[in-house]
Amino acid sequence: MASNPNLPMAQFHLAGCYHNEVGVDQDYTKAVELYRSLADRGIPQAQIALGRCYENGEGVDQDYNAAIEWYSKAADQGSEDSRLHIVFLRGWFSFIGHGVEQSDVDAFHHWQEVSTESVDPVIKPIATHMLGWMHYLGRGTVRDESRGIKLIRENKSDRFPLGEDECLAGYDASRPITSASRRFYQLCELGCDRNWLCRHLVAICLINGFGAAKDEAKAAGIFEQLARDGHSDSQFWIGECYDRGLGVLVNESTSLHWSSEAASQGNSYGQWTVGYSCLNESGSNEARTRAAAWWKKSSEQGNRYGQCWLGVCYSNGYGVTKNIDTAVNWFRKSADNGHRWAIENLRRLGQWP
Structure with missing residues (x-):
């Protein structure tokens, strides 16, 4: 019937x-x-x-x-839903030059329209995530790293579980394969031969099992090639791979090499991890001073991880003169960006909420 x-x-x-x-x-x-x-x-x-x-x-x-x-x-x-699906696809086609002239500006405006107007649970989070990258890298719009990171962080959801931790800060974990994550991976694969960011995002998907089965070795291979091409976010990620044995054998010197390369290009996540490496060398006063200096560089770019660790330095007098008020200031900046450990440190100091 x-x-x-x-x-x-x-x-x-x-x-x-x-x-x-x-x-x-x-x-x-x-x-x-x-x-x-x-x-x-x-x-x-x-x-x-x-x-x-x-x-x-x-x-x-x-x-x-x-x-x-x-x-x-x-x-x-x-049908507005159907119209926005067309706009969404045209955004990707413009981004990777698929059948049209490559244009970051056109891609940005298409994705902005979808992010603002769509309610579709698949295309809206993908468009918003890509807007985050466009702001972060200054592609198709004026560069604004903090705005891009905030978009990527706040766009994370159960349906699209790819936020700042998993995408930018090197925290890998298995993620459920959803319709949105599968579609995202397919679209990034479509642009792999034409766009370095698509290749980088494919590697992020593979390292997290986001939209595809986990393949750490393949991800590490992509990160390393892109790192050799000079892309600081890929340099940071391959440094993390060598640090934790993700698809490659653990190699501390190689990890530090790539993290330092990213940090030298001003990558705030690379600066944050180089700070860690300084402490791991000896824990001496000199090492703590260098660590605090790297975390200050990271913090001044709005990196919530660097801000939290700079707060630790001021709270304990590691590499800087102990100053609880300054520690609270950095912890609060980090906490305002959602860093849970910064919130715990403020609670310990009686400064939260």
């Missing part, structure tokens, strides 16, 4: 059951067949669903042109 052509919405929901494995075995091909029969009759919900199947390569060969064609049919009927 549900597949009766006189009951189009029942047929649409049945297609969704096949697509999402609800009450029946998953069958993308059957879902596409049902969606297409409805899309050909001009039903916008089915046109959008069919467009997504073409975009994701589910039940059909992946075909972005066909996806945009079906999205356009729904958009012509007033």
Whole structure:
């Protein structure tokens, strides 16, 4: 009864059951067949669903042109969701130069529109995450690292569990594969041959198991090549790989080499980790002084990890003159950016909340 052509919405929901494995075995091909029969009759919900199947390569060969064609049919009927899917894809095409001239400015404006106006649980967080990178690197807009980091940090959610810790600060952990994470990984792969940032993000996905199975060795290989090309965020990450044995053998000297390379380019995360390395050398007063100096450089760029450790230095007199008021100031800056250990230090000092 549900597949009766006189009951189009029942047929649409049945297609969704096949697509999402609800009450029946998953069958993308059957879902596409049902969606297409409805899309050909001009039903916008089915046109959008069919467009997504073409975009994701589910039940059909992946075909972005066909996806945009079906999205356009729904958009012509007033579907804002479909229009924003087109804008989202055009953002990626502009970013990687896929069928159009490469333009960071166009990519930025497309993603900004999606981030601001979409409510889609897949494309909205991806667009917002990429906006964070654009601000952080100054691509398509004026460079504003703090704004970019804040966007990446606050965009993290259960559906898109890739925030500052996992993306910029080197904390690797297995992440559930969600529709948004899988789509993000696929789009980054699409741009791998044309855009260094896409390659870097593929490596981040692989190191975290974000949208794809974990592959630390492959991730480390990508990071190291990009590090040799001079990209400071990749230099920081390969330093972390050698420090913790992520896809490579632990090698402290190689780790310090790459962290120092990142730090010398002004990378605040590299400066933060070089500070650690100074303390690990000996714990002497001279080492503490150098550590505090690196954490100050990191802190002055708004890095919440560097700010917390600079607070520790002032709280204990490590490499600087002990000053509780200054310690509280740095802890508060870090805490305002959500650093939990900074909050604990303020509580210990009776300064939180």
